[in-house]
Amino acid sequence: DFIGVEENEEEPEDTDLDSPRGKKTDELDQYLNLGIDKSKLESNPLSFSKEYQDEFQRLSRYARSIHSIPATSASVERQFSEAGLIIQERRTNLNPERLDNILLIRSMQKKNIFL
Template sequence: MKVATLVMSEESTPTVSVVAPLHAQLIHDLQESPTDSTMTKEIKSAICLDLNKRYLYDEEKDVLYVASTMDPRFKALPFLSEDKRQDIYEKVIAEAAKSQRETGVETGKTDADVVPDQGPVQEDISAGPSKRPRVSFTLADLLGQTYGAVRPSHMKTTHDQAKEEMTRYKEAAPMPLAVANPLDWWKQHQSEYPLLSHLAKRYLCIPGTSVSSERVFSTAGDIITAQRSALSPGHVDQILFLNKNLKIK
């Protein structure tokens, strides 16, 4: 419990993706052992009972599970059953495809990138002797409206692209737990997984605890004192921003 508290109390790296695996691991480690004393068993039972009351709604669980999937450290989701794991993977694929349609994430050449045929090119008669323009006809003039708009059946849909990215993402080596920030991993691999990387940024920016915001209020209390009561709200915001973001080497 102490280690879990310290991990989630870090300010720069804890995201919501850590909550589900940490929650499952705590419940697993707090199971009763034959060597436990009566008091130890009671303490473990009380803690497990409280933990099991957390995240009771399916919507909350799905958000946590999707966030863990988008974290390269926990993407295998070993704390879930096989059926639930596949269900979460399908949710990620569907949401990544939907996100692409809504935001227009670039995944390569699309139909809009293909320059349409403008028809036969005619000679410029503005310069030189007056000549009758020579017009050429092609098969596109005869059958273009019927066959030109036919979409090849083998063209990949957005859902197919998201499914392929998920397959490659699951097969890739997991990020070591020692590497703290999963967003750094996605920054390096966003060209390989354009759809999933966009979804990862949406979920991994969610803080896992309220520790950071509470520390901001504590810092503000240290800044606004009786001797500095004339500080304007704008200057207080600037000082807080610098305190939290300025890295002094």
């Protein structure tokens, strides 16, 4: 759903380039027709996006959005670590719902969010 059209959905071709859909399609077509040599691209995809941001405004915005997602699992690892501290030998019968509630309350306390 990269340009707002479902894969299996058949729609008439939009030739009106002034319409939002026409601009999206035209921009994507222009990008695909550039014939970029992928071996010459830098390892940082955002540099390419920045270089062509005036030509491909929407695609540049999508690229920044996609490439700004953190590629770390640190927050998940912290949650597992905290869960491990809560479930100790004497608390092995703690039900999952109660454990979730304890983790939620601890997380809210750390962020100074109180009920």
